Amino acid sequence: xxxxxxxxxxxxxQGITGRDGSFHTMQMVxxxxxxxxxxxxxRGGQKVEGVPVFxxxxxxxxxxxxxxxxxxxxxxFAADAVYEAADSGIKLIVCISEGIxxxxxVKVVAYIKDKACRLIGPNSPGVVSPGEAKVGILPGHIFKxxxxxxxxxxGTLTYEIVDQITKTGLGQSTCLGIGGDxxxxxxxxxxxxxxxxxxxxxxxxxxxxxxxxxxxxxxVYVKKHxxxxxxxxxxxxxxxxxxxxxxxxxxISGTAGTAVEKTKAFEENGIKxxxxxxxxxxxxxxxxx
Amino acid sequence: xxxxxxxxxxxxxxxxxxxxxxKMCRTVDEVLGASKEIGLPCVIKAQVMVGGxxxxxxxxxxxxxxxxxxxxxxxxxxxxxxxxxxxxxxSEAIDIGTEAYLGxxxxxxxxxxxxxxxxxGGVEIEEIARQRPEAIFKVYADSLLGLMxxxxxxxxxxxxADPKLAFECAAVTSKLxxxxxxxxxxLVEINPLVVDKxxxxxxxxAKLNFDDNGLFRHPDVEAMRDRESEDENELLAKxxxxxxxxxxxxxxxxxxxxxxxxxxxxxxxxxxxxxANFLDIGGSSSPEKVMNALRILLKDENVKVIFFNIxxxxxxxxxxxxxxxxxxxxxxxxxxxxxxxxxxxEDKAMEILKEAGLIFAxxxxxxxxxxxxxxx
Numbered sequence: 001x002x003x004x005x006x007x008x009x010x011x012x013x014q015g016i017t018g019r020d021g022s023f024h025t026m027q028m029v030x031x032x033x034x035x036x037x038x039x040x041x042x043r044g045g046q047k048v049e050g051v052p053v054f055x056x057x058x059x060x061x062x063x064x065x066x067x068x069x070x071x072x073x074x075x076x077f078a079a080d081a082v083y084e085a086a087d088s089g090i091k092l093i094v095c096i097s098e099g100i101x102x103x104x105x106v107k108v109v110a111y112i113k114d115k116a117c118r119l120i121g122p123n124s125p126g127v128v129s130p131g132e133a134k135v136g137i138l139p140g141h142i143f144k145x146x147x148x149x150x151x152x153x154x155g156t157l158t159y160e161i162v163d164q165i166t167k168t169g170l171g172q173s174t175c176l177g178i179g180g181d182x183x184x185x186x187x188x189x190x191x192x193x194x195x196x197x198x199x200x201x202x203x204x205x206x207x208x209x210x211x212x213x214x215x216x217x218x219x220v221y222v223k224k225h226x227x228x229x230x231x232x233x234x235x236x237x238x239x240x241x242x243x244x245x246x247x248x249x250x251x252i253s254g255t256a257g258t259a260v261e262k263t264k265a266f267e268e269n270g271i272k273x274x275x276x277x278x279x280x281x282x283x284x285x286x287x288x289x
Numbered sequence: 290x291x292x293x294x295x296x297x298x299x300x301x302x303x304x305x306x307x308x309x310x311x312k313m314c315r316t317v318d319e320v321l322g323a324s325k326e327i328g329l330p331c332v333i334k335a336q337v338m339v340g341g342x343x344x345x346x347x348x349x350x351x352x353x354x355x356x357x358x359x360x361x362x363x364x365x366x367x368x369x370x371x372x373x374x375x376x377x378x379x380s381e382a383i384d385i386g387t388e389a390y391l392g393x394x395x396x397x398x399x400x401x402x403x404x405x406x407x408x409x410g411g412v413e414i415e416e417i418a419r420q421r422p423e424a425i426f427k428v429y430a431d432s433l434l435g436l437m438x439x440x441x442x443x444x445x446x447x448x449x450a451d452p453k454l455a456f457e458c459a460a461v462t463s464k465l466x467x468x469x470x471x472x473x474x475x476l477v478e479i480n481p482l483v484v485d486k487x488x489x490x491x492x493x494x495a496k497l498n499f500d501d502n503g504l505f506r507h508p509d510v511e512a513m514r515d516r517e518s519e520d521e522n523e524l525l526a527k528x529x530x531x532x533x534x535x536x537x538x539x540x541x542x543x544x545x546x547x548x549x550x551x552x553x554x555x556x557x558x559x560x561x562x563x564x565a566n567f568l569d570i571g572g573s574s575s576p577e578k579v580m581n582a583l584r585i586l587l588k589d590e591n592v593k594v595i596f597f598n599i600x601x602x603x604x605x606x607x608x609x610x611x612x613x614x615x616x617x618x619x620x621x622x623x624x625x626x627x628x629x630x631x632x633x634x635e636d637k638a639m640e641i642l643k644e645a646g647l648i649f650a651x652x653x654x655x656x657x658x659x660x661x662x663x664x665x
Contacts, residue, residue, distance in 0.1 A: 075502065101473050101503035102395050109400045110432030137572075139602040139632060154548025155572075156600045159632070160653065163600070180547060181502075182397045209548055212397040235551040238536065238558045239567070246532040246547025246569040248502055249397070254340075254415040259555075276556055278654050 002129030002174040003149070003194040003201075004092060004120070005033075005068060009133045012057060012066035012090065013038045014073055014081045016048045020096075021072035024137050025049050028070075031134040036064040039084075057088035068092040070126065070135050075099035079108050082119060086112045093185070094135050095121035102248070105183035112185070119185025123247065125155035125177040138175070146171015148284060149195040151188055152207035153180055153214075153249070157235055157277070161207060164281035170288060173201040180247025182211070188218040192226050203229045203288055205280060206271070208262055210236035211250045215262040223269035229287055232266045232273045233280045234259045290499045292513050293336045295378045297497035300472070304464045306479075308492050311380035320361040321354065323379040329353060333360050336376040337369045338518055340413070345369045350382060375517060383491060388481035389448050390414055391462065392496075393469045402430040402469065404462060406444045410481025410493075436466040449484075457490045458482075472510055473503025522585050529581045531570055538563025540660050541592035541624075543582050545570050545604040553598045556653055562661035565592045572603045579612020583620060595624050596660040598653050601632025610638035614645055625663050629656035 011028065015021040016038025026049050029035050035051050037060035044055035054060040057069065069085040071078055071093065078097035085093045093112075100108075100122050112119055120127060126136010130143040137155075142163045148170055152158040155177055162175055173195075178186050188206055195201045204226075208215040215234065222230050237259040239245050241252045252258050266273045272287070274280030295313040302308055312323040313336065324331045335347030342348055347369050349360040367374050388410025396403040406426045407417060417424055426447040430436040441462040445455035461482070469477050478496040485491060504511050516524060526533035532547065536554070540562050544550035547569045554564035566589065570582050586592060599609050609630060616622060629650040630638045639649075648663070650656035 076505065099502045101506075102475065102500050103402075103470060103473055103503065106395060106400060106402060106432045137603055142632075152548070154546065156544075156546025156602065156604075157548030157552050159600050159602055160549055160552070163631075183395065183400050207548070209551060214397070217398065233552075235548050235555060238554040238564055239551060240534065240536065243534045243567075244501065244532075245534060245551055245567055248500075250547060250551070254413070256415050256419070276559055276654065277552060278652070 002132055003191070003198050004127045004129070004174060004176060005135050006129045006132040009034060009068045009135065010064065010066045011035045011135060012060050012064070012069040013051070014057065014069055014071045014085065016040055016051065016053055016072070017043050017046065018072055022048050024072065025051060027140065028134055031140040033133040033135060037066050057084045057090065061088045061090065066090065068135060069094070071095040071097055073097060078122060079104040082108050083111060086115045086117050091117050093117055093119045094124060094126055095119060095179070095185070096124060096126060096136055098123040100181070102181070102183050105181065109183060109185060120176060121179040121184060123181040124179040125158065127174065127176040128172070129174045130172055138177070142166055143175065144171035146173065147200060147202040147288070148172050149198070149201040149204040150175035150207070151191040151204065152177050153209050153247070154207055154235065158207055161205065161233065161277045161280055164278055165205070165284060168281050168285040170284060173198060180249050182249040187214055189221045192218070192221065196226060196228065201228065203231065203284065205284065206230060206232045208232065208234045209247070209250050210239050210245065210252050210259055210262070211257045213257065216265040219265040219269035219271055222271055230271045231280055231283050232271045233277060234262045234266070234273065290501055290504060290510070290514060291338045292497055293338060293376065293515060294334065294495050295336055296513050297495035298492065300468060300497060301492055301495055304468050306461055306464050306492050307489060308495070309380045309383055311378050313376055313378050315376055317358055317361045317365070320377060320379050321357055324351065324357045327379060327381050330382045331357070332380045332382050333357070333364055334378045334380060335364050335367065335369060335374040336378055337372045337374055339370045339372060342369055347374065372518065383483060383493060384486040386484045386486050388483050390480045391444070391465065391482045392476065392478035392480065393465055393474070394476050396429070399429065401432055404428050404430070404436065404440070404444055404466065406448050408448060410483065412480070414480070430466060435470070436463060438463065454484060454488070454490060461490060468497070472507055473500045474498065475500040522588055526585050529578070531568065531578065531582055531585070533585055534567040535589060536564055536566050537591070538565045539591050539593045539664065541565045541586045541589065541595045542598065543568050543570060543579070543586065543595065544598045545572070545574060545600065549598065549600060553596070553653060553657070556657045557596070557660065560657050560661055562657065562664070565589055574604045574608055576608055576612035576615055579609050580616045580619070583616040583622065587620065587622065593624065594660045594663045595626045596656055597626065597628045597630065598656055599630045599632070601630065601635060605634045606630040606632060606638035607634040607641060610641040613647070614641060617645060627656050627660045627663070629653055
């Protein structure tokens with residue numbers, strides 16, 4: 001078992017004919033993901049990596065039974081791509097696009113709230129259930145089937161930590177990046193709710209960073225409701241206040257959202273925090289046999 | 290992106306929010322002229338985009354011409370939190386009755402736009418939120434329908450007992466919300482919102498920040514950017530699709546991905562070094578991007594060692610290696626370079642760099658430690 005994506009995933013790639021869309025379609029197909037359709041308005045009838053391209057998500061869904069979509073369209077058009085996926089009956093939408101205005105995301109989140117779909121991202125690197133499916137841009141070779149769930153606000157930092165976990169001999173059940181933006185569809189707690197019921201997940205690693213208070217809220221949730229061991233890492237201890245550190249959501253405003261505050265919240269609520277990415281893998285190894 | 294108080298107030302005026310009569314000036318002579326138009330006494334306010342201007346002595350009242358000269362030249366020669374003051378705002382002196390706080394942000398936890406009001410003005414709202422959250426009144430806008438008029442009235446009635454003032458405040462709240470959504474703002478704030486002795490509701494100060502991700506649809510906002518008050522290299526980086534923030538240390542870091550870039554700075558610090566910067570070269574990085582990154586990094590004279598930490602995924606290590614090689618030649622880099630390149634095409638990268646005189650590291654821990662070692 002795994003969460004979000006797996007053997008039943010039938011993937012639609014929105015923006016499949018673009019540079020990133022076509023490259024990662026190739027990578028996802030090579031990983032073994034069932035990529036059943038692509039959408040680029042005006043390019044219906046073409047094929048990318050053997051995958052049929054349609055003019056609309058609705059057509060793609062009705063003809064191929066796609067249940068999951070991954071979005072590679074430019075930020076300007078990405079909000080509409082989410083609306084389109086939601087309206088066509090897609091159940092899981094993974095938005096890779098970076099740079100969507102926050103005000104647009106507030107509307108997107110409200111619009112899809114009552115639909116039967118979930119949004120991961122935007123500004124997410126995607127989701128991998130090793131050995132089953134990879135949706136997004138995460139490099140497939142660093143993952144190994146196993147029992148550790150990994151959820152992160154980052155991309156390459158996640159790869160770094162996963163790589164070290166894999167090198168200690170442990171594998172992952174599902175690994176995902178929830179996105180570096182301030183307004184995102186799926187938060188840490190949403191993932192924990194699913195990891196809690198996933199039999200293959202024995203422990204969870206949360207990779208957080210400065211900005212907002214999602215980590216603090218998550219820590220309280222873990223203490224109250226989550227029974228499996230949780231390990232954490234917080235990036236941005238040396239980040240100055242009021243500066244956006246790459247991710248739109250990674251900003252300490254005034255004195256709120258610092259790494260110190262988040263680390264403290266984790267530790268006070270029973271989450272073991274690694275000082276460095278290497279420490280996280282070591283902690284896991286020590287506690288999981 | 291941030292703008293100055295005087296720029297924010299220009300926008301407020303356009304939307305019909307009452308502000309004091311005032312004028313932005315750059316010299317003592319200009320201020321003298323403005324003070325004659327506006328009348329004495331007047332208030333001279335430093336225009337810098339950091340908080341705590343008042344405490345730093347950047348806001349002064351001038352009662353006569355001599356004081357105008359004196360205060361202006363002192364403010365124009367001042368640095369506030371390290372930022373030199375280059376402009377002042379000359380403002381009519383308002384006879385303050387009451388002060389309040391009114392602001393709008395996006396509440397990340399609720400994923401909604403929220404209006405915040407507080408009966409105390411001139412306060413640091415984050416401090417109040419921390420110490421006495423009950424002092425802040427919040428109403429949420431409907432994400433699809435916007436801020437309903439009755440929500441604005443709730444805010445007005447919370448702040449003012451007098452219904453006339455309350456409804457005036459409701460109108461100000463609606464206008465503020467319109468500014469927020471029209472312009473892709475990330476923060477709009479009137480602090481303090483004052484009622485003067487004759488009962489007028491005035492935005493005495495104004496703060497307006499914009500969502501960088503929304504700027505593409507607001508060229509008029511982008512045109513307000515004060516390039517003088519932003520770090521030149523940070524702007525240059527942005528134009529080249531890089532993300533750079535300067536810090537005080539001496540180990541220059543070049544990393545792909547924001548999270549890993551932060552973790553790299555933290556790791557340098559963890560092992561006892563001082564990072565010189567945050568620098569994210571992004572996902573699909575070409576050799577040229579690496580060159581641009583190094584150009585920016587080398588403008589910082591504090592940098593003594595360069596530490597590359599690349600986890601190749603979409604980023605190909607051979608691209609980065611070619612960039613390093615090219616930069617070493619054309620930019621004549623004398624600094625020692627520690628390179629940790631792992632992932633996609635790392636073997637090719639090693640081949641490219643084997644004669645380049647770099648110090649290699651297998652892990653980021655090793656890389657950070659070697660960079661620190663080189664400083665000794």
